[in-house]
Amino acid sequence: MAESVPVSCPDCGDSHVFTASAYPCPCGSAVSAPLVVGAPPTRIVRRTWDEEWVTVSCTECGRQDQWPQPELGCPCGALLRIPVRPVTAGARSDAVNAAALYLREIGFPDVLRSGERPETGVDLRGPGMVARVDPGARPADSRAVECLWLSALTESAVSAFFSLAGYEDEARENADSLGVSLFLLDPTGVPRPVNGPAAELDRSHA
Incomplete structure (x- = not known):
């Protein structure tokens, strides 16, 4: 849209x-x-x-x-x-690759790109982990977070959300209550934990 x-x-x-x-x-x-x-x-x-x-x-x-x-x-x-945000590491392929590399490094070595379309809420999947990557220019909303949580619930997996533009306030609140880990991808593609579940996930698999 x-x-x-x-x-x-x-x-x-x-x-x-x-x-x-x-x-x-x-x-x-x-x-x-x-x-x-x-x-x-x-x-x-x-x-x-x-x-x-x-x-x-x-x-x-x-x-x-x-x-x-x-x-x-x-x-x-x-x-x-009208000012336009410059193209950086926001291409979906770059962002997904960065998220996958990070997840492998923190203890999910078998995580791979999902064969499903992004509308399902899952871009990466591995044993015990499902993740979504949003390289868009707008902060991720609450619905996207909830869709990822439902996918993780179905598969009894941990969920991690990676966004280039951050998150809306309601999305952060829901992620905290649902236990969804939120990460912010900086322009170079490095993920940074931005809520409690993400920080805990990062520490527990360091």
């Missing part, structure tokens, strides 16, 4: 809600530029070819393509360029 961000025109001060356009990835997924919430737009005074395009990574297959830079035309006449 394409995301929306509030935008304030630097010329007239009017407020707008901008929704990023979605484009089709060859894998079949809809791809939209990861907008930066709260970052001020820049006024386009003179166009250059290089600034017309932005690299966007598909969160499903990891493919990177060039798509039009998001722009908003204000009724006052100003043409605004």
Whole structure:
């Protein structure tokens, strides 16, 4: 789903809600530029070819393509360029690989990519472990955490969630109550525990 961000025109001060356009990835997924919430737009005074395009990574297959830079035309006449989060280690393949390597290092040597689609809530699976990896630009929500917990409950396994953009407050609260380990992937792909269950998992298998 394409995301929306509030935008304030630097010329007239009017407020707008901008929704990023979605484009089709060859894998079949809809791809939209990861907008930066709260970052001020820049006024386009003179166009250059290089600034017309932005690299966007598909969160499903990891493919990177060039798509039009998001722009908003204000009724006052100003043409605004909407800030986009740069592509880092957020490609799904890189993020999943980083999470798998970490899990193997802390005591789950047989963890492998799941053959199921991400909608099931599981990207990695091994004896006693199921994990989900979210390389998206928005914080993971409570529903994603609950879906992973249900998968772990079905398989009598430990659950670990890895996110590049962090977690919504409700997601953190639910993860704490359900015992789901939450990890934050930094731009280099290194996981960091961000709640009690994750810290305990990290310590117990160190």
